[in-house]
Amino acid sequence: MSITEILFWFLTALALLSALMVVFSKNPVHSVLWLIAVFFAISGHYIILNAQFLAIVNLIVYAGAIMVLFLFVIMLMNLNAETEPQKNRWLWWAGTIAGGSLMLVIIAALKNTENQMAQIKGGDIGLIQNLGKVLFNDYVLPFEISSVLFLSAMVGAVVIGKKD
C-alpha cells in the first residue's frame, strides 16, 4: 500500500468512528467534540485530493466558528447526560426506520452512477488560484448571489438580536 492509501483508510476509519461517536455519546459536549474530529478527518481527505484551500476553509468555518457556537449554546444550557429527557420507545423506532429509509434512498441513487475515481494528487482544481479563477469567471453570478444571501442572513440576525 502506498502512503496515500494508508492515509486514506486511516482517515476514513477515523471519520466513520468519530461520526458514530457523535451519535452514541451520552453527553452533548462530547458529541460536538467528536463532530469536530469528523471535520478534521474530512479536511484530511481534502488534502489528499490536493484541495488545500477547501481543507483549511472547512476547518476555519465549521470547526473554528460554527462548532464553537454549538459549544456555547450547549455549555450555557448545561445539557448534561442526566438532564437529557428520556425518549419514547416509539420515537426511537421511528428514528431508526426513517434513518434506514434515507440510507436506502441514498444507496439506490448512488448505485447506478458512473464509477468515477477521484484524482489523487493530480488534480489541482482545489488550489486557491484555480478555485478563484473558476469562481470569478465561470460562476460569478451564483457566487455573488449567494454572498447577498449571506448578507441578508447577517442583517436578519442583527435585527432579531436588536429586539430585546
Added chain:
Amino acid sequence: MMLAVDFALMLEKFLLIVVIIMGSLVIAMYATYAERKVAGILQDRRGPNRAGPFGLLQPVADGVKLFMKEEIIPLTSSKWLFILGPCLAMVTAMMTSAVIPWGSKIEIAGRTVDLQIADINIGVLYIFGVVSMGVYGIMIGGWASNNKFSLIAAVRGASQIISYELAMGLSLIALLMLTGSLSMKTIVEQQVSSGIWNVLLQPLGFLIFLICAFAECNRTPFDLPEAENELNFGYHQEYSSMKLGFYLFAEYINMFISSAVMATLYFGGYDIPFVNEANLAQSWGENLVTVLGSVTLLLKVAFFLFFFMWVRWTIPRFRYDQLMDLGWKKLIPLALANMLITGAVILWLNK
C-alpha cells in the same frame, strides 16, 4: 508509489522542527523572565535577581516549582477533557510556527536547506485555521473544570477570540490584495526584493492586526478571561501543577508566534533593513547573509515581545462591553473601509 521516502529531506525537516520547537520553548521561557524584568523597570523596582546572575535562572526555578506541585484533578470534572484542554492550548500554540519562514536558504554540504518547515500555498489561511482552533483549549478546559467562574471565563475568552478574528481577517485581506499570494515565503520575498515593508503600504491594516493580536493572545488590555477581580483566576482556576504551567506557557508561545507573524507579514520578515541582500550575498557568501537575516527576524520579534509587555504594564484592562464595542463597532468597520480603499487604489493604479 511504494513507501519510498526521501530520507535526507525527512531528517532535514525533523531537525528543523526540533530546533524551532525547542527555540520557541526557550524563548517563551525567557519571555516570562523578560516580562518580570520589564514590569520591574516600568514600576521602578528590580524584578527577579535572586536565582543565578541577574536572576537568569528564575524561569528554571519556576518550571521546577510547577513540576513539583501536586497534580489535582477535581472529582466532579470531566477527566479526559480536563487533561485535553491544556494539551490543545499548547499544541495549537506551537503549530503556527510551521509556516513561518525563519530565514532564507542555507547551504550545507551542497544541499540547499529552506529555513521553513512547510511552504504551503495557503500559509496565511493555515495560521487562521490554527488560531481558530486555539479557542478549544480555553473552552474545553473551562467547561471541564465544572466551575462557574471557569465556564464564564471560557465563554468570555471564546467570544472575544471569535469577535476579533473577523477584524483580523478583514485587515489581512487588504494585505493579501497587495501581495497577491497566501504563501508566507512569497510575501517575505516580495518585501526583500522591493525593500518596501508592507507596514508602509498598510499602516492602518497593521494597527488593526496588532490590536487583534493582543486580543487573540488574551493579553492586557484584553485579558478578560483571566480578570482576577471578577473571575478569581479565570478559565484555569481549577488547574494545578504542570497543566496550569501549560496554560500559562501557551500564552507566551502565542505571544512569540504572533510577534513572528507580524514581523513576517508587515515588517519584512528576515529582510535586513537598508541592505541589498543579493549584493551582500555575493561578497559575504549566502550562508552568512541568511544567518544575519534570521537574527534580524529575531530582533524584530524581540521588539514586538517587548511591546506586548510594555502595553501590559501601561494600559489598564478594558471592561467587557468596551471590548465588544471596540471589536464589532470600531475595528470591523475600520477594517472594511481599509479593505475597500486598498482595493480602489489598486484598481486605480492598474488603470
